[in-house]
Amino acid sequence: AAGVIQSPRHLIKEKRETATLKCYPIPRHDTVYWYQQGPGQDPQFLISFYEKMQSDKGSIPDRFSAQQFSDYHSELNMSSLELGDSALYFCASSSTWAADYEQYFGPGTRLTVT
Amino acid sequence: AQSVAQPEDQVNVAEGNPLTVKCTYSVSGNPYLFWYVQYPNRGLQFLLKYITGDNLVKGSYGFEAEFNKSQTSFHLKKPSALVSDSALYFCAVRGYGGSQGNLIFGKGTKLSVKP
Numbered sequence: 324a325a326g327v328i329q330s331p332r333h334l335i336k337e338k339r340e341t342a343t344l345k346c347y348p349i350p351r352h353d354t355v356y357w358y359q360q361g362p363g364q365d366p367q368f369l370i371s372f373y374e375k376m377q378s379d380k381g382s383i384p385d386r387f388s389a390q391q392f393s394d395y396h397s398e399l400n401m402s403s404l405e406l407g408d409s410a411l412y413f414c415a416s417s418s419t420w421a422a423d424y425e426q427y428f429g430p431g432t433r434l435t436v437t
Numbered sequence: 438a439q440s441v442a443q444p445e446d447q448v449n450v451a452e453g454n455p456l457t458v459k460c461t462y463s464v465s466g467n468p469y470l471f472w473y474v475q476y477p478n479r480g481l482q483f484l485l486k487y488i489t490g491d492n493l494v495k496g497s498y499g500f501e502a503e504f505n506k507s508q509t510s511f512h513l514k515k516p517s518a519l520v521s522d523s524a525l526y527f528c529a530v531r532g533y534g535g536s537q538g539n540l541i542f543g544k545g546t547k548l549s550v551k552p
């Protein structure tokens with residue numbers, strides 16, 4: 324079965340640079356979530372989209388923005404990167420019509436800021 | 438606000454013995470509870486969930502969890518642990534908002550199963 328795809332899997336950036344993370348949800352899933360997992364931490368919710376509209380916002384810094392496109396893929400844009408942004412970034416998708424409340428996670432993008 | 442707590446940072450079990458990973462929750466309204474497992478450098482894999490119905494929920498890889506409303510707990514259990522079960526386990530509760538709600542995770546419990 325198709326899973327959530329994230330690219331790139333690894334990314335190294337320097338301070339003050341920008342980064343773009345991509346997420347391709349499971350086909351026919353209408354909701355995408357972004358989470359940030361710092362070293363040794365639990366995943367923290369950043370933002371979510373339902374049917375290409377932002378639906379909920381968590382602890383996402385103002386330096387970050389995200390959107391969901393017409394083909395349902397989503398991108399997380401991160402600017403003015405800081406050392407503290409180094410983390411594993413997960414994308415998850417779910418289906419409202421399935422009503423199973425399960426979120427399916429991608430493998431994550433490991434961002435290292437030097 | 439919704440929250441979950443995992444009181445143990447690490448649980449050590451001998452292979453073949455039963456295992457329990459503890460989780461307690463605090464919610465307003467009916468809780469939607471989940472367990473996920475994370476292997477090193479991997480994503481989060483869904484194990485099981487409680488939405489409604491039977492308090493004993495069976496999931497993947499022989500895991501089960503018991504929802505206890507009076508104790509506000511949702512402990513993960515397995516009758517006989519395997520070395521391959523060694524991983525990081527997260528309990529999560531569904532938050533409010535959006536079409537289905539984000540997940541709020543506990544701090545995670547590292548399970549170590551020794552041969």
